[in-house]
Amino acid sequence: MQKQLPSHAQVVIIGGGIHGCSVAYHLAKEGWKDVVLLERKQLTSGTTWHAAGLVGQLQGSHATTAFAKYGIELLEEIEAETGQNPGYRRSGSISIAVNEERHAELKRKADFASLFGIEAHALSTDEIKERWPLMNPEGVLGGIYMPSDGSANPIDLTTALAKGARMHGAQIFEHIKVEEVLVEGGAARGVRTEQGTITADFVVNCGGMWARELGQKSGVGVPLHACEHYYLVTEAIPNLPSDLPVLRSYCDGTYWKEDAGKLLFGFAHFNAKPWATNGIPESFEFDSLPFVEDDVMEVLELAMNRVPLLQETGIRTFFNGPESYSYDGRFTLGEAPDIKGYFVLAGVNSTGIQSGPGAGKALAEWIMKGHAPMDLAEMDPKRCEEFQARDIYLRERCPETLVLTYAMHWPGRQRETVRNLRRTPFHHALKAHGACFAEAQGWERPGWFGPTGSTPVYDHSFYRPSWFDTVQEEQHAARNAVAMIDYTMLGKLMVEGKDAESFLQRLCTNNMAMNPGRVAYTLMLNERGGIESDVTVARHGNESFMMMSSISHTRRDYLHLRDNIQPDEDVRLRDVTSSYGVLGIMGPKSREVLASVSDIDMSNEAFKFNSFQHFHIGHAKVFAQRLSYSGELGWEVFVTPDFAEHVFEVLMNAGKQYGLRLIGGEALNALRIEKGFVHWGHDMAYTESPHQIRLDFACKPNKDIPFIGRDAYLVCKAKADGPYLCSVKLNDPEPLLHHNEPILRDGLVVGYVTAGAYGNTIGSAVGLCFVALPDGETDKESLETGSYTVMVEGRAIAADISLTPFHDPQSKRMLQ
Numbered sequence: 177m178q179k180q181l182p183s184h185a186q187v188v189i190i191g192g193g194i195h196g197c198s199v200a201y202h203l204a205k206e207g208w209k210d211v212v213l214l215e216r217k218q219l220t221s222g223t224t225w226h227a228a229g230l231v232g233q234l235q236g237s238h239a240t241t242a243f244a245k246y247g248i249e250l251l252e253e254i255e256a257e258t259g260q261n262p263g264y265r266r267s268g269s270i271s272i273a274v275n276e277e278r279h280a281e282l283k284r285k286a287d288f289a290s291l292f293g294i295e296a297h298a299l300s301t302d303e304i305k306e307r308w309p310l311m312n313p314e315g316v317l318g319g320i321y322m323p324s325d326g327s328a329n330p331i332d333l334t335t336a337l338a339k340g341a342r343m344h345g346a347q348i349f350e351h352i353k354v355e356e357v358l359v360e361g362g363a364a365r366g367v368r369t370e371q372g373t374i375t376a377d378f379v380v381n382c383g384g385m386w387a388r389e390l391g392q393k394s395g396v397g398v399p400l401h402a403c404e405h406y407y408l409v410t411e412a413i414p415n416l417p418s419d420l421p422v423l424r425s426y427c428d429g430t431y432w433k434e435d436a437g438k439l440l441f442g443f444a445h446f447n448a449k450p451w452a453t454n455g456i457p458e459s460f461e462f463d464s465l466p467f468v469e470d471d472v473m474e475v476l477e478l479a480m481n482r483v484p485l486l487q488e489t490g491i492r493t494f495f496n497g498p499e500s501y502s503y504d505g506r507f508t509l510g511e512a513p514d515i516k517g518y519f520v521l522a523g524v525n526s527t528g529i530q531s532g533p534g535a536g537k538a539l540a541e542w543i544m545k546g547h548a549p550m551d552l553a554e555m556d557p558k559r560c561e562e563f564q565a566r567d568i569y570l571r572e573r574c575p576e577t578l579v580l581t582y583a584m585h586w587p588g589r590q591r592e593t594v595r596n597l598r599r600t601p602f603h604h605a606l607k608a609h610g611a612c613f614a615e616a617q618g619w620e621r622p623g624w625f626g627p628t629g630s631t632p633v634y635d636h637s638f639y640r641p642s643w644f645d646t647v648q649e650e651q652h653a654a655r656n657a658v659a660m661i662d663y664t665m666l667g668k669l670m671v672e673g674k675d676a677e678s679f680l681q682r683l684c685t686n687n688m689a690m691n692p693g694r695v696a697y698t699l700m701l702n703e704r705g706g707i708e709s710d711v712t713v714a715r716h717g718n719e720s721f722m723m724m725s726s727i728s729h730t731r732r733d734y735l736h737l738r739d740n741i742q743p744d745e746d747v748r749l750r751d752v753t754s755s756y757g758v759l760g761i762m763g764p765k766s767r768e769v770l771a772s773v774s775d776i777d778m779s780n781e782a783f784k785f786n787s788f789q790h791f792h793i794g795h796a797k798v799f800a801q802r803l804s805y806s807g808e809l810g811w812e813v814f815v816t817p818d819f820a821e822h823v824f825e826v827l828m829n830a831g832k833q834y835g836l837r838l839i840g841g842e843a844l845n846a847l848r849i850e851k852g853f854v855h856w857g858h859d860m861a862y863t864e865s866p867h868q869i870r871l872d873f874a875c876k877p878n879k880d881i882p883f884i885g886r887d888a889y890l891v892c893k894a895k896a897d898g899p900y901l902c903s904v905k906l907n908d909p910e911p912l913l914h915h916n917e918p919i920l921r922d923g924l925v926v927g928y929v930t931a932g933a934y935g936n937t938i939g940s941a942v943g944l945c946f947v948a949l950p951d952g953e954t955d956k957e958s959l960e961t962g963s964y965t966v967m968v969e970g971r972a973i974a975a976d977i978s979l980t981p982f983h984d985p986q987s988k989r990m991l992q
Contacts, residue, residue, distance in 0.1 A: 807989060
């Protein structure tokens, strides 16, 4: 007899796969007894049941690696708690490389593992062959071995989590379909099911491939789509070693694991297909999809070459099942942007079994604490623009995520699908000048410029790509002459109304009671003193301010402002990002260029740093802010789209005599890293305090109106806890820094690189990095003591660490 649904629950979880059961387990284990999980069919149906069950700890980010590491810990402990064996086998894993770039990537992954205390060893080809004797070693250059990796049984693991949830008081109901999430007053209030309504304080959408459709009913964007995903299982193989590690050959697009005397091998497809583009069948449960041989033949041939035994072994199972993939390869984990108490955990890109326990734990902690327990900004549902959650976009973009799963994970890799959606007023002019475009939030922005008339394309590398020298020349122009860049896609949010000043005083750490015509760099903090964003704010009038945001965080900043407007405040928000084209002009000769085309005095005395003025360039009315993200003298020129190309042409013509050069985002990134300028989401997030990021100068705790998080910030500052953001440069000019390279002091791991590039002025790789204080030290000046190295592809490279930037630490150049 079916149990009676309760009329109320503290938390209702929708979906009985690995993620829903993990959330229920971790909430109940922490004492939240009033937890209800609803599953439309049976637990594990849909996707979880047919997962390959690989458990690999080393993922692409700090958060996902932490999830996977915790998953191993849970697999080793949950049977003792619940009596349910999760089917965990600690077989280890081997990843192999068949070209130098892949070898470099694997070595960098092994370096990254050291940040988490995860054991990883480089192996020679002979050593790999010894551990995996069935492998054809032809072309294999080497690989990495991770002894604590392995596999689990997806159904048994999910059953263990469900059993543990029930043991701790949670209720689980199968064959209950949620028709709708109930929303009232901008907050989730429960769910309506086929068998009645349950009111709730929190609702969690763990609907897997159904999560997108369910979210759409409430206006919640869940940016994922189901794609077809294949694996095969051989007939029984006599004398197959039972202790074979999981083998991954990324370049062959294949992984293998021993499976009860057989080999299971799966594919990262070279050509992926979206599934159920017209909706998932209502009856879909433990179903498989048609196996189309042509979809896997290319990869299958590579697999049979890598493991020749497959050429003489029968196939018992040809399996094709749906897996959910996100548009950007990142999870969706967190609270929905527009509905309080509505949480989402979905779109984990075939990593559910290894990440599910940790991801569910993180979401449970978020619900219980009221904030994310670690830096989960990369997964935040707020990152997704409205167009990126529409089916027409996801059907095209999400299959590319599947294709890229085993492709090279290049630094700054560019997507190829659904491009040219958002173009600035300068797009065609920049294209004519040789722009090679990169994409961010649908915006096309120049990454670098090839020779005029060429059709430049990105060729990525961990070393020096073909455009490396071009980017060095662009940096040189910005430091020594004058450079111009398209800034149009930066977010522009108008904050208006009679309470605009007091509102921004409360939201921003810097003093917003400035005169019209002034600009300020400021932070916005949360109640815990962590950095929610860094922005610039220009005062356009007594009741009018413009806030400029990073491209990828404009929506997030808008929502942060919106959610903090009090009912009695006269504050209005407008997103005017597309209303202006913006050109950044920087370099020691930028003043001469602007002076030659403007009708105002551009001198330092007349046009001070952190100010803006209205004037004309050619026939166009513009306004410009004197700011710099490169560390050089510079301005940001705003013009309406109708006059944008005219202003561009005037500046290009005027700049010829001063050596003006167009530059892209690659050069700008290197310039800002040399200067020690930070980027939210890379070098800081809501888990860091301003004192750690050397941003105390932007915090004014003695303002008449205290800013949000002031008291918490002061407590954090007084404690002087690290880690601290520092600048790092390699003493060897050859190796490159990209991201996440471990920092060692006297041979011990003490931090990691948050962002890296080759600094043309410095003459070597340069980066920003978090470094922990030495044991027993409380003075951050002690960070500059000791002998430092940085791990780059298994080599310890001597490096210098500095609390101040290596380029122009006193900022004389941009203030001249």
